[in-house]
Amino acid sequence: xxxxxxxxxxxxxxxxxxxxxxxxxxxxxxxxxxxxxxxxxxxxxxxxxxxxxxxxxxxxxxxxxxxxxxxxxxxxxxxxxxxxxxxxxxxxxxxxxxxxxxxxxxxxxxxxxxxxxxxxxxxxxxxxxxxxxxxxxxxxxxxxxxxxxxxxxxxxxxxx
Amino acid sequence: xxxxxxxxxxxxxxxxxxxxxxxxxxxxxxxxxxxxxxxxxxxxxxxxxxxxxxxxxxxxxxxxxxxxxxxxxxxxxxxxxxxxxxxxxxxxxxxxxxxxxxxxxxxxxxxxxxxxxxxxxxxxxxxxxxxxxxxxxxxxxxxxxxxxxxxxxxxxxxxxxxxxxxxxxxxxxxxxxxxxxxxxxxxxxxxxxxxxxxxxxxxxxxxxxxxxxxxxxxxxxxxxxxxxxxxxxxxxxxxxxxxxxxxxxxxxxxxxxxxxxxxxxxxxxxxxxxxxxxxxxxxxxxxxxxxxxxxxxxxxxxxxxxxxxxxxxxxxxxxxxxxxxxxxxxxxxxxxxxxxxxxxxxxxxxxxxxxxxxxxxxxxxxxxxxxxxxxxxxxxxxxxxxxxxxxxxxxxxxxxxxxxxxxxxxxxxxxxxxxxxxxxxxxxxxxxxxxx
Numbered sequence: 164x165x166x167x168x169x170x171x172x173x174x175x176x177x178x179x180x181x182x183x184x185x186x187x188x189x190x191x192x193x194x195x196x197x198x199x200x201x202x203x204x205x206x207x208x209x210x211x212x213x214x215x216x217x218x219x220x221x222x223x224x225x226x227x228x229x230x231x232x233x234x235x236x237x238x239x240x241x242x243x244x245x246x247x248x249x250x251x252x253x254x255x256x257x258x259x260x261x262x263x264x265x266x267x268x269x270x271x272x273x274x275x276x277x278x279x280x281x282x283x284x285x286x287x288x289x290x291x292x293x294x295x296x297x298x299x300x301x302x303x304x305x306x307x308x309x310x311x312x313x314x315x316x317x318x319x320x321x322x323x
Numbered sequence: 324x325x326x327x328x329x330x331x332x333x334x335x336x337x338x339x340x341x342x343x344x345x346x347x348x349x350x351x352x353x354x355x356x357x358x359x360x361x362x363x364x365x366x367x368x369x370x371x372x373x374x375x376x377x378x379x380x381x382x383x384x385x386x387x388x389x390x391x392x393x394x395x396x397x398x399x400x401x402x403x404x405x406x407x408x409x410x411x412x413x414x415x416x417x418x419x420x421x422x423x424x425x426x427x428x429x430x431x432x433x434x435x436x437x438x439x440x441x442x443x444x445x446x447x448x449x450x451x452x453x454x455x456x457x458x459x460x461x462x463x464x465x466x467x468x469x470x471x472x473x474x475x476x477x478x479x480x481x482x483x484x485x486x487x488x489x490x491x492x493x494x495x496x497x498x499x500x501x502x503x504x505x506x507x508x509x510x511x512x513x514x515x516x517x518x519x520x521x522x523x524x525x526x527x528x529x530x531x532x533x534x535x536x537x538x539x540x541x542x543x544x545x546x547x548x549x550x551x552x553x554x555x556x557x558x559x560x561x562x563x564x565x566x567x568x569x570x571x572x573x574x575x576x577x578x579x580x581x582x583x584x585x586x587x588x589x590x591x592x593x594x595x596x597x598x599x600x601x602x603x604x605x606x607x608x609x610x611x612x613x614x615x616x617x618x619x620x621x622x623x624x625x626x627x628x629x630x631x632x633x634x635x636x637x638x639x640x641x642x643x644x645x646x647x648x649x650x651x652x653x654x655x656x657x658x659x660x661x662x663x664x665x666x667x668x669x670x671x672x673x674x675x676x677x678x679x680x681x682x683x684x685x686x687x688x689x690x691x692x693x694x695x696x697x698x699x700x701x702x703x704x705x706x707x708x709x710x711x712x713x714x715x716x717x718x719x720x721x722x723x724x725x726x727x728x729x730x731x732x733x734x735x736x737x738x739x740x741x742x743x744x745x746x747x748x749x750x751x752x753x754x755x756x757x758x759x
Contacts, residue, residue: 205689207521216672218521218664218679220689227684230554234691240550242698279701313429315526315659318694 167261174268174293175256177300182253182272185322190232193322198294198301199225205307205323220312220319235320242320249321250275253289265303266293272307274323283317286310338366343754346746351718351739353746358530358707358715364655371638371752372397376477376484376497378640378649379403379413383481383518383668384430389447392430395651396485401474402426402436403483406447413485414449415472425471436471449473480505481517482640482647500575500729504634508642510591513626513674514619515667519647520679523662523687527697529704531639531652532749534660537696538633538641538648539572539582539741541565542719547699551691554684556602570631570736572720573727578637578748580741585631595621603627609673623674626667628681635741637748646682656704662686662693717742 165173184193197203205220214222223231235243255271267290274285292304307323309316342363345354357363379394380403391404393416400416402425416424418438425436425445435452436445444453449471454460476485477494479502484494495502509517527534537543545552545566552560565584572582583589595618599607603624610620629645641648647663664682666675685692707713720738727733734740750759 207523207687216676216679218523219683220523220687222680222683230691234550234554237550237553239553240695241547242694243550245698279705313524315524316688318525318527318688318697320694320698 165261167258170261170266171256171258173299174258174266174291177293178253178256178268178270178291181302182251186249186251188235188321190236190322194228194232196300196302197225197228198303201225201228201302202304203228203302203322204305205309205312207312209308209312214306220309220316231322235322240320242318245278246276246320248277264294266295266300267291268293272323276321278317285316285323287323289323338362339370339753339755340757340759342366343750343757343759346750346753347714348743348747348750351721351743352714352716355707355710355713355715357532358704359655361655364530364652366753368397368652370755371749372652373399373487374752375488375491375638376486376494377638378482378636378647379476379485380483381481381517381519381647381663382411382478382483383516385411386518387432389432389434390430391426391428391433391447393426393428396474396487397652400424401485402471403476403485404447410448411476411478411483412448413474413476413483414445415474417471418443419451419469419471445471480509497577498579498636499577500731501577501579501581501634501636503729504575504581504632505642507590507632508630508634511626511629511645511665512667513591513623513670515670517665518668520664520666520675520682522664523682523690523693524659525662525688525693525697526653526657526659527700527704528656529658529700530655530707531650531658532745533700533703534648534650534658535635535638535745536717536739536742537700538643539580539635539745540739541570541572541582541584542737542739543696543699544584547695548692550695551685554691558600559602566737568736571727571733572736572738572740573729573731573733574740574744575731576744578745579635580744581632581634582736582741583632584736588628588631591626591630592622595625597625599624603677606673606677610671613671613673615671623671627674627677629665629678635745637745645678646686717746 203223204214207218207220211217234240251272251274253270253272258268260267269290272287272289276283288308290306293300294303345357377396380392384392385403385405388407388409391402394401402414402416404412416426418425420443423438423440425438442455446452451466451469474485475489552563569586570583574580607620607624634642639650649661651659653659666678687693717739720734724732724734
C-alpha cells in the first residue's frame, strides 16, 4: 500500500500528464490513457448522477472518443481549426478513495482558450476514477462539471 | 407636448420602415445592416418579439401542478407555470412592488412565488396573496389589482406560445399551414407523447436572424458539417446526402417554412415494414429482449432518429428533425440558443437513452455539428462589418419554384425559400402598416 502523499503525487502527476497531452493536442496519446470501458462525461446538469439516462454535453465511450479525436484531427472541422490553443491549469487535487483496484480523485481546472482574439475561460470541477496499472493509471471515468454547464456556453472544439 | 406630432413615434416608425426597406423581396436579398444596426435591433424587440406569438416551452417541462420554468420573450423574463388546477400561465417575472424578479430558478417546482426583496407572495396563477406589514397598505392598494402580469398564452400539440398582444389572431391561425407539420413532428415519440429530456444551451456572437436562416438552410450541410458526416457509417452518411434528392422547402406563410431533407422520413408511422438500419440493430435487439412486440420495436426504431424535416416557426423556434431549437435575441450581436432534446413520455428507457446519445452526437456546444455552425455564424456577423453597405443573398432557387398540393410556394431542398418567407414576415412586421 502506498503512503497517502505518494499516491497523491502519482495521481497528480498522471492528471498533469493528461492535461499536457490535451493542451498540446496529442490526442492519440490521450486515447491510450483510457480503459476500454472508460467513459468521458461532461454533464449538462450539475446535479446529474445517472449520466446514461441524462442528456449530457458529452458522454463518450471508447468509440465516441475515437470519433471525437478523428473529427478534431481531420482538418474538416472549421471550428476545430479556429481553436488554436488552450492552456489549462489543474490544481486542488485530492484523493477521495485510494483502493487497490480503483482510485477516485477530484481536482479543479481552469481552461483558457484564445478564440478569434478573445480569451474564453472555463472553470470546472473534475472527478476521476482511475485504474492502477503497472506504469501508472488508466482512466475508467472522467466527469467534467463545468461551472457554467447549466448556463450558456460558447461552442467547444477541443477536449476538456 | 404637441398632440399633432408624436415625435417619439415618428422616430420609431422610421427605423421600422428603414429595416423593412432593407428586405428586397423581389430580388431575394437583405441588407447586412439588419445584422449589425443596434437601433434596428431595439425596434425588432418591439415590432417582432413583443408583437407576435413567441414559443416559451413545452407542456412536458411543466407536467405537474407547481412545476415552472423560466423563459424570455425577447428581452423580457417570463415564467411558464402550471397551477394547482393544472392550468398553464405565462407570467411576467417581475414583482409589482419594486420590480425584482420573483423566480430565478431555471426550472423546478414551487407552491408560490415570493419576491426576495420585501416578501410579496404570489400564487401560481399570479394572484398577489400576501404582503408583510399589510396595514401600511390599508386604503392604499388593492391586492386584486396587483397580480404578476399575465400574458395571453395558447398551446398547440404541447408547444406553448405566449404574446403581449390580446388583439392578434389565435395561435392556431398564426401557425396555419405549419400545424400539419407539427403533427407529423410529434410522431417521433414512437407511439408515446413527446416529452422534453433535457437541453443544451450555448450562445454565439451574432445576430438572431443568422440562426433563424440556418434552420432552413440545407445548402450548408455537406460543407460545414463534413466532419460530422465523416463520423457516420456509410448508410447513414448516404441518408444525409440529400441535396440532390427529392426534398423541398415550402413557404407555409406567416414566416413559417418547412425544409424536407429526407422525404422518406416525413411520416414516421409509414413504412414500418422496412428493414431495421444496421446502426439501430442494437436498440432493436434490446427492445425485443425487453419483450416489446415486433411492431412496437419497428415503430420505435423508425422514430428514434426523428423526422426528415426542419420546421421553422417565426420568430424563435424550430422543430428541427429530432429537437426544438429555440433562439433568444440578447443584443444586436449576441444570441442565445437552446437545443431541446425530446423523447417519449413512458417510452422504453433504451429508446430515450438512444435519442439522447444521438442528440449529443450532433447538437450542443460539444456536439460534432453545432460548433461548426457556430463558427460560420460568428464569421457572418464579423463579415457584416465589412464595407459600408452590402447585401446578403437569399435568392437561391428563386428560378425554380412550384406550387405544392397545399397551394404554397416551394423550391428545391437547398433553395432559400424558407429564408425569403421569414424575411417577408419580418418586413411586414417591421413596416407595421407603413407603406413599403
